[in-house]
Amino acid sequence: MTLDWISPAKRLQTLPPYVFARLDELKARAREQGLDLIDLGMGNPDGSAPEPVLEAAIAALKVPTNHGYPPFEGTASFRAAITSWYHRRYGVNLDPESEALPLLGSKEGLTHLALAYINPGDVVLVPSPAYPVHFRGPIIAGAKVHSLILTAENNWLIDLAAIPEEIAQQAKIFYFNYPSNPTGATAPREFFEEIVAFARHYEILLVHDLCYAELAFDGYQPTSLLEIPGAKEIGVEFHTLSKTYNMAGWRVGFVVGNSQIIQGLRTIKTNLDYGIFAVLQTAAETALQLPDAYVNQVQDRYRRRRDFLIDGLAELGWDIPKPKATMYVWMPCPVGMSSTDFALSVLQETGVVVTPGNAFGDGGEGYVRVSLIAECDRLAEALQRFKEANIRYQSLPLAVPL
Ligand SMILES: *Cc1c(COP(=O)(O)O)cnc(C)c1O
Secondary structure: OOOOOOOOOHHHHOOOOOOHHHHHHHHHHHHHOOOOOEEOOOOOOOOOOOHHHHHHHHHHHOOHHHHOOOOOOOOHHHHHHHHHHHHHHHOOOOOOOOOEEEEOOHHHHHHHHHHHHOOOOOEEEEEEOOOOHHHHHHHHOOOEEEEEEOOOOOOOOOOHHHOOHHHHHHEEEEEEOOOOOOOOOOOOHHHHHHHHHHHHHHOOEEEEEOOOOOOEOOOOOOOOHHHOOOHHHOEEEEEEOOOOOOOHHHOOEEEEEOHHHHHHHHHHHHOOOOOOOHHHHHHHHHHHOOOHHHHHHHHHHHHHHHHHHHHHHHOOOOOOOOOOEOOEEEEEOOOOOOHHHHHHHHHHHHOEEOEEHHHHOHHHOOEEEEEOOOOHHHHHHHHHHHHHOOOOOOOOOOOOOO
């Protein structure tokens, strides 16, 4: 029985359709047919959290006082571990009391930040393509999202000069993310200086998502927003343990930066959650203190997969520049094919799951995102199936049997 007198709040009705839904359905159907799926769709790292993290979690689990409500704002020792890690990486000092806040994953904080600062109708600047939370969070908060369309020609970098003056004047929050999910693009330090100057000039709250702080290759070191002089006066930066430490299911992240901005987020969170299970905070603390050798090993793993996949795709006609960071390959669809059609036909013909670029906004149309979340032997199998199904750049037949 359906309740015809009840309907979801407008904030849910205004959310764009969930592109993954149809893909999920087809994935389920393919699995039922016994197809051996190679799922490179989600940004969900394969493998376990590091051994020392597991040991710390098990030990912490046996401490009775860890089982009650944790402090709202996170344990003092996790906050101290966050600011020490931040200082070690970026040479910037932060106050663990007011300039760092643990989160139940950065997705939670990114969305709640919008709820803490956005009134219905407020303008929020978001690149397109973007990590969906960067626009879906503001939409839930009632924002008018102004999409900044990115292009391959501009190396997927935001063109600040192209933002209309009246939009810049109205904007309240600006979300951005380099190294970028989904494009894998990185931004030079000068870009960070420009966006900080822009946000200061127009008095915009600047939100940087540095999810891929550690997943960088070939000697490249991603820039942190707070390294830029003046950034802390207007901005915050979100971090997560999900990707670097294979802890996506643990739900631990944090935000650092301007204390006043963080205070708004803390206030809304105090009304919604009780913070992170103390056991997980102890584990996360351990992760942030792991020697660099761990991170180097993670980097090597993704770099090997990146090289393997991109070299293999080159043999099939794809000329894709190797991203300097992230765990994604951003792949153009064969000419004339939409991202949904291409992703669906790849799934049907090969059992390989990739994410259509339009899931990340209109600016992602014409591309699909491949996550490097399988070992090279599985990537080899995926490439072999592409070859057998004659899936190549340019030469793919345009008809999509559905
Ligand atoms: C994966 C990802 C996150 C991680 O979110 P959590 O909620 O911390 O797991 C955040 N931002 C971007 C850009 C991501 O790709």
